[in-house]
Amino acid sequence: MEQILVYFFTYKEAIFVIALSIFLGIEVISNVPSVLHTPLMSGANAISGVIIIGGIILVGHADTTTLSLELILGFFAVIFGTLNVVGGFVVTDRMLEMFKKKKRP
């Protein structure tokens, strides 16, 4: 228990960020019209690809002299992360493109 409290204290800024971003996330999208549900979901999905930063850091400091598990799986983590980011944003753009055409007859 005490350790958890120490952890809280060490990361207090990050925990503040979390608490505030929860409200921010709720506020930012609370008035979305239902036609935008799917594109918004897809856009949010692309943002969740921030894990790519973690992948970059992981592989960035992996030992490259041997073919370790860290290097191989980390390599895949970066590929998967990029797939999420690039695919996510491109597919959202395509959805919205379609949306625009429909709106303008």
Next chain:
Amino acid sequence: MGETILELSYLISALLFVVGLKLLSHPETARRGNFYAGGGMVLAMITTLLLHKDTGGNGISLTNVWIILSAITMGSVMGWIVARRVKMTAMPQLVSLFNASGGAASALVALLEFPNADMNNLGSVLVTILGLIIGSVAFSGSMIAYGKLDGKVKDIFSGIMTYINLLLLVVVVVLSVYIMISGQTPEQLNWVIYLLLGVSLLYGIMFVMPIGGADMPVVISLLNSFTGIAAAMAGFIYNNQAMILGGILVGAAGTILTLLMCKAMNRSLLNVIIGSFGGGGTSAAN
């Protein structure tokens, strides 16, 4: 100097995520919003690659930069081609597929960072375990959702599945607590962490399996918010503000979006999750 610029770029990225999400929720500005959020991501990726330093103060060496760049190129080409070529009607399953890959990335990062976790610091062990569990549930769940929307996986529902899911959840909790309190080194706990990975993957499958095909968009949205939370947990491992903010933002927005989608369908989230309406026979009566 470099580290200040890196943190500053993370701040700009985080702001671009927020503004992007905001613009995405209005029809006129949605496309611009998507562009902003994408820009924030590219910025964070480039500055991390160039400026990130580990705790020893070493930057990313050139060999590693090339390895990362080749992985990014492969991922980008694949993502681009798939996203461009797929039929308009197949968009939802594609989103699910991309969400699965994000979940897989989170699970892998947590799995590979576990050996470096400080076992005396329970908080840091906890975020690593949570990243692994949530990431792998998001991965396997999204794959099943993809399969269902693509017509490859059929709905399977039976009353016993609720109990199996509960049992799996208990196993996940027990394994997590064991890792945290056993006082063993990460090497000794290696088998537990792989077991936890396996059970979490199984839970993701069992969680989505009984849910009816028509409810899949809601489930994808829910799993999407899981991926966001998993990314935020990984952000804790690296104490990376951009990851924490981006992840939690998606986690919160995704959860609200899930509820909004349920509301638009006149369903409650609980009904969707339990799957009592889904899967064949039981649905029609209600």
